[in-house]
Amino acid sequence: MEAAVFIVVLVIALALFFDFTNGFHDTANAMATPIATGALKPKVAVLLAAVLNLVGAFLSTEVSKTISHGMIREDGIDPAAFLPIIFAGLIGAITWNMLTWLLGLPSSSSHALFGGLIGATLVGASVLAIDFGVVLSKVVLPALIAPFTAGVIAFAATKVAYGVTRRYDNKPDGRDGFRWGQILTSSLVALAHGTNDAQKTMGVITLALITAGFQDASHSDPQFWVIFACAFTIALGTYMGGWRIIRTLGKGLTDVKPAQGFSAESSTAATILASSFFGFALSTTQVASGSVIGSGLGRRGSKVRWRTVGRIAIGWLLTLPAAAAVGALAALIVVWLGPVWGVTVGAILALAIILGIFWRSRKSAVHAGNAMSEVADSGHAVKVKRNPPPTRRQRAIMREQARLKAEQEAREKAERKAKAKADAKKAADEKRAADKIKADAAKASKKAAEKKRAEEKVKAKGSAGKGKGKGKGTGKKDASKKADEARAGADSHTGEAQHGAKKKGAGK
């Protein structure tokens, strides 16, 4: 009995430590997007997350029941042998959790816990001790479906958020106001995390209490002190360790807009809360990541980076078997050395690993100034264009504007053509008038020249009759001189007439 009490105390201590690492590892994801969009200061965000995790842990106990009374058939196992198995499972979960936390690998605390427990039970008890129906329906399937579901919901919510606030008249759309909303939704995510994740530890402690005979098996609800201890520990872990998680996030979610973050968080909170209601033990990290990817796709011109998505998915898929392997290894030590020595050696080994990882992590201390988070990879998984393509309505508006512009241009072209035609006609008329004047002047000058020539002829005849004796040469000379003068006079008359006509044309 004393050994059982010793092991129960160790299990509770280790479970609470797991709860602490869960807060360390997962909870800051709730505050990822509000910090990325600048809705909340990192310090305020982490404090808020811690308080709301504390509150959330008191809201529901359905997930706790799934673990304490469902996954493992404790009635078929010897209680004295089962307590060390729980202990070994916790060691597996904590070691994997701490290792992924240190290396910054995508992981899930919840799946690490399930993996550790399943691995330890497989080695320490038997395959029959695990209810694979419950594992499949309440752990594995929700783990596979929940990120996808959260993504679809986030996609729809983002479309709604952008659709309702879209303006076509270039006036402010008010989307900045989503920053206020993000404070509410991120608080909801933190609360939802408390309702789901804190209960996993409650479930493990309750399972240990039932196994040791400190609690009635028919009453699987966690006791109040268990609820309080788990709530307080996860809140403390959140406040103490949020920085490391948030640090990765800052780099990855730079493209998250307030409307998108608001939608992603609403989806995450709604999915986790609804799952908690049904007792599904989900991974907050996976749901939050699914939501971030879904909301990214909800924006226009976005594209999925499948390589990044694949990397995240592989990390998630690895968590359960990897934690199970570590749990199985711890269970093997317990089975090999016996319950008391096995637990003692396991505890010393676990402590050494934890201290080693903690010492290693101190080399790169994380604080409010350089904090980031791991949901960051989800932010990288979707590429959003800086200038997204227009919506259907925007395309219709652009088409209408182009049509009006074309109409205006056609009208202007027609006007220009008509004006040019009128100008050409006017110029032709003027030219015709000028030609007529010129022709008239030429005709008049020709007439005058003929008249003068005729007069000269008459004069020349007269003078030829008078001066026949004076000499032929002189008379001939005079006549030609007079004819030249007459021609010159006629020419000057024509020139004047032409000049007058030109002047008239220019005046017109």
Place this chain on the structure above:
Amino acid sequence: MSVSIDWLAFFEVFVAALAGAVLVVGFYALGLRMLVRAGRAPVVAPAEFTDAITVITEKEAKRAAKAAAKAARKSPLTEGQKTLALVAAVAAFTVSGLAVLGGLLLIVIH
């Protein structure tokens, strides 16, 4: 060893989460739209953030505030219409908040 999976529960989770999220986001967005219509476009400058995160600068926030004020001046709505839009905005925010509270109450009561 029989494995029974409650598929209906998955469907219920999906429908409940979808309805809840769309309701909260839709009414909140409607509230913002009405707020803008009332000539009170919200301009929220980002809180202090770490160096790794780039959101909008203070200058950009000021420019947005100026644009919002200009648009508000140009608003052709009468004072009555503006008040009505403001009331509608408050109502939409209230519905959004009530949807959240309703969801939480549902979990606590059960």
